[in-house]
Amino acid sequence: MNSSIRFDYSNLMQEVIGKEGISKKELSGYKSVSTRYRDEMKKEYESGGLKFLSLPFNKQYAKEALKFAKERINKYENFVVLGIGGSALGNIALLTALGHPYYNIVSKKERKGSPRIFILDNIDPDQFYGFLETIDIRKTLFNVVSKSGETAETMSQFLIIYDMLNRKLGKKHKNNLVITTDASKGFLRKIIEKENYDSFVVPDGVGGRFSILTPVGLLSSAFAGIDINNLLKGAASIVEMFLKNDYLKNPTMLNAALHYHFDTQKGNNISVMMPYSYKLKDFADWYRQIWAESLGKKFNLKGKEVFTGQTPIKALGVTDQHSQVQLYTEGPNNKIFTFLSVDDFDNTIKIPKLFKEIDGLAYLGNHSLNELMTFERIGTELALKAAKRPQCQILFPKVNAFTVGQFIMFYEIQTALSGKFYQINPYDQPGVEAGKKVAYALMGRKGYEDYQKEILKQLSKKETSFFV
Numbered sequence: 011m012n013s014s015i016r017f018d019y020s021n022l023m024q025e026v027i028g029k030e031g032i033s034k035k036e037l038s039g040y041k042s043v044s045t046r047y048r049d050e051m052k053k054e055y056e057s058g059g060l061k062f063l064s065l066p067f068n069k070q071y072a073k074e075a076l077k078f079a080k081e082r083i084n085k086y087e088n089f090v091v092l093g094i095g096g097s098a099l100g101n102i103a104l105l106t107a108l109g110h111p112y113y114n115i116v117s118k119k120e121r122k123g124s125p126r127i128f129i130l131d132n133i134d135p136d137q138f139y140g141f142l143e144t145i146d147i148r149k150t151l152f153n154v155v156s157k158s159g160e161t162a163e164t165m166s167q168f169l170i171i172y173d174m175l176n177r178k179l180g181k182k183h184k185n186n187l188v189i190t191t192d193a194s195k196g197f198l199r200k201i202i203e204k205e206n207y208d209s210f211v212v213p214d215g216v217g218g219r220f221s222i223l224t225p226v227g228l229l230s231s232a233f234a235g236i237d238i239n240n241l242l243k244g245a246a247s248i249v250e251m252f253l254k255n256d257y258l259k260n261p262t263m264l265n266a267a268l269h270y271h272f273d274t275q276k277g278n279n280i281s282v283m284m285p286y287s288y289k290l291k292d293f294a295d296w297y298r299q300i301w302a303e304s305l306g307k308k309f310n311l312k313g314k315e316v317f318t319g320q321t322p323i324k325a326l327g328v329t330d331q332h333s334q335v336q337l338y339t340e341g342p343n344n345k346i347f348t349f350l351s352v353d354d355f356d357n358t359i360k361i362p363k364l365f366k367e368i369d370g371l372a373y374l375g376n377h378s379l380n381e382l383m384t385f386e387r388i389g390t391e392l393a394l395k396a397a398k399r400p401q402c403q404i405l406f407p408k409v410n411a412f413t414v415g416q417f418i419m420f421y422e423i424q425t426a427l428s429g430k431f432y433q434i435n436p437y438d439q440p441g442v443e444a445g446k447k448v449a450y451a452l453m454g455r456k457g458y459e460d461y462q463k464e465i466l467k468q469l470s471k472k473e474t475s476f477f478v
């Protein structure tokens with residue numbers, strides 16, 4: 011039997027943190043609107059929309075990914091994802107959460123035969139060059155992931171790798187490439203058809219940051235030996251809960267209402283996610299994207315300027331206790347905190363009892379790092395509580411594929427529901443497109459000639475930049 015994640019919002023309540031918190035009456039006040047938004051989502055889902063909700067029930071993608079991986083797992087030293095944003099952050103988070111913490115360093119035997127896995131979500135030339143120096147591309151399977159099939163960063167990586175593979179292996183390079191993209195749209199699909207590459211589909215109606223449970227996230231996970239069926243099972247359990255449970259027993263509805271309330275009524279417009287678990291650290295990054303890109307919007311659904319969105323921040327326990335917590339407890343009270351905690355770590359490490367004569371060290375002996383980690387988390391929670399800072403907690407009984415699947419779907423739903431609270435479209439990203447357009451123009455893409463002139467004029471006017 012899989013144990014579920016738990017949600018605890020007691021430290022957001024007025025009876026715990028005083029007037030900085032939310033009253034029971036205010037919380038109940040969101041019941042009808044939250045229920046209406048949930049019911050709207052349910053209706054959209056039942057009539058074939060909101061495809062991300064149906065992904066956990068579709069076993070086909072997992073089956074295909076596992077079959078593909080099984081047939082090839084022993085053939086490669088490296089599996090490399092070339093992608094960015096929603097086409098990379100989920101892969102990174104899944105590998106950190108469910109793979110060995112030093113996955114690429116342990117032996118292949120310890121990885122149960124799986125290749126090393128790299129997810130390259132940047133085009134920094136020094137990083138890319140260094141990476142190419144490190145691996146043998148002939149022993150590498152590259153997974154190019156781009157839903158649109160035209161993102162400049164990913165396409166540039168693809169062109170570089172394609173050229174290198176082609177020079178080294180000629181026609182045989184086909185065995186070193188697998189492409190994940192839209193079923194029919196985009197340049198990558200055209201290339202797949204022309205060159206007959208192996209490919210996977212990013213299903214229609216699933217946006218980049220909601221695509222972790224499609225082949226985008228499943229393929230690299232299958233190569234890493236992650237139990238992707240259990241991941242989907244966990245996610246499915248949250249969809250079922252969301253569609254069925256009443257407001258006060260529905261953490262996704264509650265947490266959307268709570269975050270909306272603290273942002274819009276209390277001025278807590280920064281949302282800090284702080285995992286007390288190394289395994290969950292990259293899920294704070296994944297959260298950062300889904301929360302920021304989905305809810306940071308200039309216009310509401312009626313076209314009115316609204317400038318919505320809470321700024322998501324990632325922090326890591328215990329590391330950031332010695333970096334951020336001073337600000338969190340004594341700086342401006344403009345944040346809402348979410349702690350991710352773990353009941354049962356996979357390993358226990360005892361601290362030896364040494365230097366008994368030194369009181370300042372002796373107390374540590376015979377405890378474990380597990381205890382210290384938990385007590386440090388409790389310390390931060392209590393310090394924030396004393397400072398009347400709003401905080402909630404997601405507790406993982408254990409970090410495994412099931413609970414991680416639950417967490418993913420929890421936040422996908424919460425984000426979609428929050429879109430309804432803010433009355434904005436959580437599925438587009440016009441602000442990202444603006445930056446992309448500038449890059450296209452400067453790189454000389456056809457059709458952007460006039461825009462390029464305009465940009466160059468703007469750039470030449472810089473009078474505030476000088477040598478120090």
Ligand code: PA5
Pocket residue numbers: 094095096097155156157158159160161164217218219220303439
């Ligand atoms: O969430 C999104 O839609 C974006 O973050 C995309 O994932 C990102 O821009 C990459 O796009 P693509 O997969 O089309 O290359």
